[in-house]
Amino acid sequence: MTIHRYDVLASTNDEARRLALAGAPHGDAVVAARQTGGRGRLGRSWISPPGNLYVSVILRSPGSAGSHPQVAFVAGLAVVDAVRPLPASLKWPNDVLLAGAKVAGVLVESDGGALVCGIGVNVAQAPAGLPYPATALAAHGPTNLEAVLAAVLAGLDHWWQVWLANGFAAIRTAWLQRGPAPGDPLIVTQGPRRTAGRFAGMDMDGALLLQTAAGVQRILAGDVSGA
Numbered sequence: 001m002t003i004h005r006y007d008v009l010a011s012t013n014d015e016a017r018r019l020a021l022a023g024a025p026h027g028d029a030v031v032a033a034r035q036t037g038g039r040g041r042l043g044r045s046w047i048s049p050p051g052n053l054y055v056s057v058i059l060r061s062p063g064s065a066g067s068h069p070q071v072a073f074v075a076g077l078a079v080v081d082a083v084r085p086l087p088a089s090l091k092w093p094n095d096v097l098l099a100g101a102k103v104a105g106v107l108v109e110s111d112g113g114a115l116v117c118g119i120g121v122n123v124a125q126a127p128a129g130l131p132y133p134a135t136a137l138a139a140h141g142p143t144n145l146e147a148v149l150a151a152v153l154a155g156l157d158h159w160w161q162v163w164l165a166n167g168f169a170a171i172r173t174a175w176l177q178r179g180p181a182p183g184d185p186l187i188v189t190q191g192p193r194r195t196a197g198r199f200a201g202m203d204m205d206g207a208l209l210l211q212t213a214a215g216v217q218r219i220l221a222g223d224v225s226g227a
């Protein structure tokens with residue numbers, strides 16, 4: 001496993017995809033000290049100043065190409081483990097929270113048979129002026145970028161092995177232990193549509209289950225905030 005390091009990249013996911021297409025093996029990682037075009041889901045941007053972690057890992061397994069939604073949950077578990085003993089939690093589908101504020105995000109993309117698992121962790125600093133609260137590990141105690149990188153890679157390896165050996169059922173169980181409590185009030189935003197309800201679990205496809213006045217809704221894509 002090689003860690004490819006750069007001072008600056010547009011997006012570590014793009015560089016990892018380039019390396020994957022050129023045949024880089026499972027586990028190779030791309031790290032940049034900062035990104036100029038870091039991205040989230042749906043074309044959103046990921047603000048990427050120096051001092052934080054921006055890493056993309058190439059993941060290969062037979063049949064993994066169609067499974068990137070599941071791998072995003074695998075990566076979320078890796079980050080929660082990596083920041084221990086800080087009590088991070090998971091927000092559906094791909095956020096890691098500390099004290100209710102976003103500390104990390106995951107963007108899994110697939111291309112040419114490999115998956116690229118991009119992880120951004122606010123280590124030194126969190127951006128201000130976002131529509132919801134963000135935080136950094138440094139606001140919660142002493143921290144070290146290299147140690148966080150090593151722990152994220154170890155956590156990803158661990159949960160990838162769990163996923164390969166035991167399937168999504170094991171990932172789902174672990175995710176639910178670190179996710180919202182049953183009955184927590186949530187608001188789901190899907191484009192212009194906002195739906196209020198209570199957390200009712202996650203199904204075997206990774207869909208969010210939202211208890212609403214009209215019954216349980218199955219949410220496959222959207223943004224979630226606390227009510």
Ligand code: BT5
Binds near residue numbers: 012041042045104
């Ligand atoms: C994500 O998207 O949370 C996935 C972020 C993945 C970033 C990593 S960094 C390494 C790799 N290379 C990349 O180019 N990307 C990956 P999403 O759920 O769509 O959240 C995006 C939203 O989070 C933005 O619209 C902002 O509101 C907010 N945001 C942007 N930068 C942030 C930051 N540094 N910390 C917390 N929130 C942020």
